[in-house]
Amino acid sequence: MKDQALKGHLDLLLLAVLADGPAHGYAVLAGLRDRSDGVFDLPEGTIYPALHRLEKAGLLTSTWSTESGRRRRTYSINAKGQRAMKDRRQGWEEFSDAVARVLEGNPWPATN
Amino acid sequence: MKDQALKGHLDLLLLAVLADGPAHGYAVLAGLRDRSDGVFDLPEGTIYPALHRLEKAGLLTSTWSTESGRRRRTYSINAKGQRAMKDRRQGWEEFSDAVARVLEGNPWPATN
DNA sequence: GTTGACACCTAGCTAAACAAAGTATAGGTT
């Protein structure tokens, strides 16, 4: 994947993964990789701070647990997060549609 | 449009506009705005440095002219730029397809 | 004579993704 391509779209991806059910960071990481067929194989240094940011913004809540000796922080999307996801999803649609229109080419003769 | 959403995708948009024919910076600005139905209404401080960057990268060439008293720098996409555009276009497809897959939701039961 | 569209420029800021390091457990291999 191209450098910088993710900028501004990661939040939506994380929210979308967590919208299917609570998951801990490492599972989100794996879920994102699998769902995107390997395109979004993101480093931990990307995903953990992003989850912290989303929790701080009040879109996620987290709870600690221990599964077979390993500490896990499980994130759940809340109502505010659901709303934010819908907003960002709409934003994504608008964005990608606009890109598509630009890529489609010029609808009027290139006079000037 | 969301903050940061453009990061990493602007080059493709500029190359796509210029692929329809040479244009000066301000015309690229307007073209992008029109083609995207106002979604990409970008400030000059975004577009001019980006065009400079692309020229420096050898994807565009520019020539100065004067049209009714106003200096214009007209940019043309060259062969290298055409190739770069195809690459980035493919990158965009891959990226947006991957986002779409993630947004589609979980294809397997959310056990774990 | 001021406003607004046209047309260009750049220094400096910001924020988000990332690299790179660290901690720690469990399980398998040699």
Added chain:
DNA sequence: AACCTATACTTTGTTTAGCTAGGTGTCAAC
């Protein structure tokens, strides 16, 4: 026992591209 890999989480600091906010100048309209 020593080693490695996968799991699981954390944080500091770097990068960079878009944007803010200013600047220069022309022309037409009011």
